[in-house]
């Protein structure tokens with residue numbers, strides 16, 4: 001079993017440097033994949049109401065037999081549940097579906113700025129944290145301007161901002177903002193959803209130098225940037241490959257070469273315009 005190192009969030013919580021994405025892991029097969037990941041050493045599980053697999057993730061937590069406090073279960077409030085009361089209702093629903101008595105990390109899934117309710121949603125999450133139903137609170141797909149507004153209007157800085165981040169979209173400016181404000185960056189689609197990224201020549205060259213795979217080079221790049229990647233894999237061997245990135249280090253030149261693959265978002269997931277309910 002691998003040991004995945006942790007960092008400390010701005011609320012004092014120990015948080016893994018790599019976790020498991022669970023988008024599309026559903027049913028008995030999905031449960032088995034999540035159990036395998038936990039047995040392989042994963043301690044951060046990323047789900048969402050909109051993935052329709054909170055039941056499976058909660059069941060995997062129970063089947064793993066691991067002490068509950070060793071795991072970080074993260075879920076997300078969907079756009080249709082924005083607002084103070086709605087955030088509380090959504091979280092109570094997630095607790096029930098997960099079958100757990102605490103959510104370790106709750107995120108606002110998308111800001112949906114046209115509806116302009118994310119500040120009220122955030123206030124609901126602050127209340128949930130005070131009630132102990134949620135341990136850490138954060139956001140996803142927030143821009144610098146949106147993060148600034150949350151802090152200015154509530155005085156509470158998110159612990160995490162989970163955003164699209166991979167070598168095609170390295171998010172340098174947003175990461176610098178996070179670092180300056182004590183917000184942990186989390187990378188979604190860290191492998192660019194497998195796409196053609198893993199065939200890039202530069203990744204193969206760097207992988208050969210270290211005796212690792214191109215996938216491991218990409219995930220190590222996230223770690224070196226100070227972001228927690230949450231690669232999704234249904235397969236225990238690929239889960240192991242993805243998490244086994246703490247035994248080598250990239251040089252500054254290699255990190256720069258990987259960041260040089262930048263070309264933009266995978267799809268039109270721009271938080272200023274994309275709306276997800």
Ligand SMILES: NC(=O)C1=CN([C@@H]2O[C@H](COP(=O)(O)OP(=O)(O)OC[C@H]3O[C@@H](n4cnc5c(N)ncnc54)[C@H](OP(=O)(O)O)[C@@H]3O)[C@@H](O)[C@H]2O)C=CC1
Nearest residue numbers: 021022023140188189190191192193194231232233234238
């Ligand atoms: N907050 C947000 O708005 C968003 C959050 N997310 C979160 O981020 C997670 C990860 O992002 P996701 O979009 O799933 O994409 P990823 O970048 O994690 O890529 C997942 C794909 O890569 C494949 N894969 C995984 N490991 C390997 C490997 N070692 N070698 C070859 N192929 C591999 C998987 O296939 P296989 O399973 O067969 O191994 C799957 O097809 C999601 O699952 C979700 O939890 C994602 C999008 C948006």
Ligand SMILES: O=C(O)C(=O)[C@@H](O)[C@H](O)C(=O)CO
Nearest residue numbers: 023048109110188267269276
């Ligand atoms: O997976 C998520 O968390 C999302 O927010 C979705 O937008 C997802 O990335 C998707 O299905 C986009 O095609």
